Every structure is written in C-alpha cells, then in structure tokens.
Amino acid sequence: MSELVELIMSRPPRLGRTRLVAVDGPSGAGKTRFAERLAGELGSPVVHTDDLLDGWDDQFTFWKRLEANVLGPLRRGQTATFERYDWEKGDFAGTPIVVPPAEVVLLEGVSAARREVRPELSAAVFVDAPPELRWERAIVRDGDDSVAYRKYLERWRAAEDRHFAVDETAAYADLIVDGATKGQAP
Numbered sequence: 001m002s003e004l005v006e007l008i009m010s011r012p013p014r015l016g017r018t019r020l021v022a023v024d025g026p027s028g029a030g031k032t033r034f035a036e037r038l039a040g041e042l043g044s045p046v047v048h049t050d051d052l053l054d055g056w057d058d059q060f061t062f063w064k065r066l067e068a069n070v071l072g073p074l075r076r077g078q079t080a081t082f083e084r085y086d087w088e089k090g091d092f093a094g095t096p097i098v099v100p101p102a103e104v105v106l107l108e109g110v111s112a113a114r115r116e117v118r119p120e121l122s123a124a125v126f127v128d129a130p131p132e133l134r135w136e137r138a139i140v141r142d143g144d145d146s147v148a149y150r151k152y153l154e155r156w157r158a159a160e161d162r163h164f165a166v167d168e169t170a171a172y173a174d175l176i177v178d179g180a181t182k183g184q185a186p
Helices: 002-010 031-042 063-075 131-142 147-167
Strands: 019-024 046-048 080-086 091-099 104-108 121-128 175-178
Touching: 002 019, 002 031, 002 121, 019 031, 031 046, 031 104, 031 121, 063 080, 131 147
Parallel strands: 019 104, 019 121, 046 104, 121 175
Antiparallel strands: 080 091
C-alpha cells in the first residue's frame, strides 16, 4: 500500500488542486474495502458511486449527478455536498455527505475510472476477483438471496461486463488488485 501512496502523491493534481484517485472494478470484487484501507493510509475522503445511483437502473447514468454535486465543486476548490440514495426508501434522503476539497479524494465504484474522467485522475486502481466469489459477496453484502434480487444482480453484472469491455478500464489502470487475496477484500 505504501508504494501506491507514494505513486499517488508523486502525481500532480488534475481535478483542480485535488488528486482524484479512482478505485474501480466489478461488483463484489472488494473495491470498497480496498478504498477504505487506502483512504486510511492517505487520510482522504471516499466518494462511493453507489451512494449517487438512483436505483438499479442508474448503473451508468448517474455521472451527471456526480459531476454536478462532487466533481464540479472539487474542481473549483469548493466543498462537495450530496444526498445518499436510500435503497430501502427508493429516494435520496438523510444527512448530506460532505466532501472537502482535500489533497486526495478517492472515487470508488463501478465506472469510477471511466474514459470520461481519466484525464482528471491522478491514479486508477482496478480491483477484480473470480465471478463466483463476487457473486457470493454480493448476496452476503446485500442480505438478499431472492429470485428478484438475483435477476437484478445478473442484469447488473452483464452490464458491468459490457462496460468494462468497451471502456477498457483495466487496461488503463495504474494498479490491478486481486480482490480475492486475503487482506485485500472482505
């Protein structure tokens, strides 16, 4: 982890005065755990893209919300503020998330290192794990093994696969992490 921290800090800020670091990869790979560990090393805030999704059908179309509420303000050196999506209520609600214009901000989630943001990234990490392990983690994480949930998850994962193939996300990553390795993921 220290080598990655050194790499990040050696790179110039590209989102205004902020070094934006993406932690991307498919669902259940261990992105969140890895991002939290890296954030602890850097003392940096983490923005989870799942918090900005407007439900299951917003898997890749949330980007305008991310731009307006997070990236735009940080680019201008301002504090970013947004409401987290409440998956049980099906709406944005609760205490707003506040992200200061820190030296380093981590952006974690599926499509965090997408082509559109790459010019503003100081670094990109791609976390992956075997499909069976990712499936098991998603079921355990979300606490739902229903037929309906499995259908959503199958559709979600197929869309991820298409996205990563077209976007070539892993090919542009500075580091690829094996999320199945003990200590890297849940």
